[in-house]
Amino acid sequence: MPKIRAEKKSRVHTEVAKQGILFNKDFGQHILKNPLIIENMVEKAALRPTDVILEIGPGTGNMTVKMLEKAKKVIACEVDPRMVAELQKRVQGTPYQSKLQIIVGDVLKSDLPFFDICVANVPYQISSPLVFKLLLHRPLFRCAVLMFQREFAERLVAKPGEKAYCRLSINTQLLARVDMLMKVGKNNFRPPPKVESSVVRIEPRNPPPPINYQEWDGLTRVAFIRKNKTLSAAFKQTAVIAMLDKNYKLHCSLNNKLVPEDFDIKQMISNILEKSSCEDKRARTMDIDDFVRLLHVFNAEGIHFT
Structure with a gap:
């Protein structure tokens, strides 16, 4: 008689099952449960009694409550209505109720309010766009x-x-100072994620650098297409040459400048890389100052990246 396999039962954390909440993997929901890490993160933020805090993905409010104890106000941005209900239930009838504001929706599609500090256990799939939205x-x-x-x-x-x-x-790093604060193992979450985590502190540069960020982003996009190749090789790609040629001609048109009949964008790019001593440099070894100098030389010659 064939052996009948026992049906696999999904592992659900006891406490979560009691609350009747099943976490949604589409939202990257992994609730931080270790109170020592929560305490440490709040401490590293150095909250003041006058601060307005932005929290992204508060979940069931473990960190939210700690911040409500120390700050003037917490604005929690949560996409899952079930978590919103849990959070509201948690502060209902307490002195913290009036200090908590909840924004329901996708943080990437929401207009961010004024805030002094942001503290969050970030859903991993929105990490990169969220960093730049904040900065x-x-x-x-x-x-x-x-x-x-x-x-x-x-x-x-x-x-x-x-x-x-x-x-x-x-x-x-152009826009902020970034420091690693601590490593966090996967067992500090429920349910445990498949990867390890780390906490970083991001402090925006104030005042911001006097650089057109769209131009900067365009330059680094080209340079890091193949970060181990020389810049000379990166700028020889057909799509890059076509983009810079189009941008240069547009720049000339807007500034009533004639494009010479013998104009050669490839030669111009080569001259700029040589002039800035960057033709043999590789993006992986270049720092912010190297890229700032290179961008200024390109822009001075009328070549733009937006």
Whole structure:
């Protein structure tokens, strides 16, 4: 007689089952349950009694309550209506009820309010767009203490020459100082994620650097297409040459400048890379100052990246 396999039962955390909540993987829901890590994150944020805090993905409110104890106000942005209900139930009838404001919806599609500090256990799939949404938000906030997937956090703090160094590293570090605070094991969450996590502190540069960020982003996008190849090779790609040629001619048109009949965009790019001593450099070894100088030389010659 064939052996009948026992039906697999999904493992659901006891406490979660009691609450009747099944976490939604589409929203990247992994609730931080270790009170020591929650305490540590709140402490690293150095909250003041006058601060307005933005929390993204508050879940059932473990960290929210800790921040409500210390701050003037917490604005919690939550996409899942079930979590919103749990959070409201948790503060109902307490002194914290009037200090909590909940924004229901996708944080990437929402207009962010004014806030002093951002503290969050970030859903991993929105990590990169969220970082830049925060850093381009005005007025500037004081700092953000954020939990990310460890690999992503390591890319945020990586320095030129390191394996993890990439376009994300330099774009973030142009706009902010980023420090690694602590590592967090997967068993500190329920349900446990498949990856390890890390907490970073992001402090926006104030005042922001006097650079057109769209131009900067366009330059680093080209340079890091193949971060181990020379810039000379990166700028020889057909799509890059076509884009810069179009942008140069548009620049000339807007400034009533004639494009010479013998104009050669390839030669112009080569001259710029040689002039800035960058033709043999590789993106993975270049720091912010190297890219700032290169962008200024390109722009001075009328070549733009937007």
